[in-house]
Amino acid sequence: MAGSTDQRRAEVLRAIVADYIASHEPVGSKALVERHRLGVSSATIRNDMAVLESEGYIVQQHASSGRIPTEKGYRLFVDSLHEVKPLSPVERRAIQSFLEDGVDLEDVLRRGVQLLSQLTRQAAVAQLPTLNVSRVRHCEVVQLTPSRILLVLITDTGRVDQRNVDTDIELTADQVARLRDVLNQALVCKTLSDASVSMADLAANAPSDIRTAVIRASTTLIETLVEAPSERMVLAGASNLSRVTGDFPAGLPTVLDALEEQVVVLRLLSGVTAHGAVHVSIGEENQDDQLRGASIVSTGYGATGATFGGMGVVGPTYMDYPGTIAKVQAVARYVSRVLGGN
Incomplete structure (x- = not known):
């Protein structure tokens, strides 16, 4: 609304929006005069409404009906909210x-x-x-079968993601524990995008007996959580x-x-x-x-x-x-x- 528009027209628009939100019925000048202390006659209100309509803030759906706010009118109403009613x-x-x-x-x-x-x-x-704002708190490794594990990734925001991984080799309980340690060293306290760099280097440094499992686990985490986050x-x-x-x-x-x-x-x-x-x-x-x-x-x-x-x-x-x-x-x-x- 132009800066020269007087305060009364702004009040008329706020009244129209408030009444329409409450009733879902088109608002007429007579109703505005009766419900709101605007201090002017209904003829003046009608003139203000005509100006508001010409400026695109309200619209008359039918010749004999009152006005309803347009999206432009709602936007001005929202932008003019200096405070909102606090909850009880x-x-x-x-x-x-x-x-x-x-x-x-x-x-x-x-x-x-x-x-x-x-x-x-x-x-x-x-x-x-x-996941791009979360840091890894812990990665748990649960053995489902001798050659299948479940990775449970827990972040500092409380998010939990699970991924099944076929390790291609049978793992002992000791190897599962070592795999968990290797993954956590690369993951803990890092965002997943940062951790992906560490995980990419895991294969070269992993113990030979669990290297295949490390590659499978880190690849799954990178492909499903870093490159294609859900x-x-x-x-x-x-x-x-x-x-x-x-x-x-x-x-x-x-x-x-x-x-x-x-x-x-x-x-x-x-x-x-x-x-x-x-x-x-x-x-x-x-x-x-x-x-x-x-x-x-x-x-x-x-x-x-x-x-x-x-x-x-x-x-x-x-x-x-x-x-x-x-x-x-x-x-x-x-x-x-x-x-x-x-």
């Missing part, structure tokens, strides 16, 4: 106690998205920690979107497909660079066609100085932005506290 002490305590009962990182994230979907009545998503996410509340099926221009199935396929949403969550800051993407601002017509409110979670991944909600463009932003912020903050042990 009761809500904060409920969130914290529910998350603290999580048994591991994935369980905490599942609880987090379950809470977000219930609090916002939208679909909620969270990205499991990406990102995962957890999802809850997709069924909430069925309540607003008619409010997605491209149709609800395209949004559900994006959530199911995960790739589109993971790409979006991967763009979250810091926890604490909330990003709002509205309608056509979403690069992927499947999510155009939807709004995504997302933020990062993690520990001090490190973002493990992104989490947020997906819903219609008329969602309650102040409430949604506050809830996404709060849940991400408590998830970070639980994972950080604070």
Whole structure:
């Protein structure tokens, strides 16, 4: 909106957005005068609405109906939010106690998205920690058969990845223990990309009797976790979107497909660079066609100085932005506290 636009028109737009979010019905000038203390006549409000419409912030669907906000109007509304309503002490305590009962990182994230979907009545998503920010805490080697092992990689973010490896040779219990030691010397306290350099040198220095097993194990880790990392996410509340099926221009199935396929949403969550800051993407601002017509409110979670991944909600463009932003912020903050042990 141009800098010369007076404060009243901005207030009229905020009132229209607030009323439409609450009622999902077009908003007329008479209703604005009755519900909001704007201090002017309905004729003045009608004039303001005409200007807002000409500037693309609201639109009239039918000649006799009120106005509804456009995506441009929602964007200005979101950008003008200087503060969001904080959660009540009761809500904060409920969130914290529910998350603290999580048994591991994935369980905490599942609880987090379950809470977000219930609090916002939208679909909620969270990205499991990406391996490029995780450091290896330990690599366990479990012997399944004489010539088959299971590698269990545990990172400092709590992520656990498992890989089966055919060693091509039969191993004794002592050889399995030595293999574990060799792998951990190359992996522990390193990111996987850094560790891949160490693992590439393992074969040349490995004891001859376990060299084949070392080559097989390190190759599997490099090929599946470094060169082709599998990102995962957890999802809850997709069924909430069925309540607003008619409010997605491209149709609800395209949004559900994006959530199911995960790739589109993971790409979006991967763009979250810091926890604490909330990003709002509205309608056509979403690069992927499947999510155009939807709004995504997302933020990062993690520990001090490190973002493990992104989490947020997906819903219609008329969602309650102040409430949604506050809830996404709060849940991400408590998830970070639980994972950080604070």
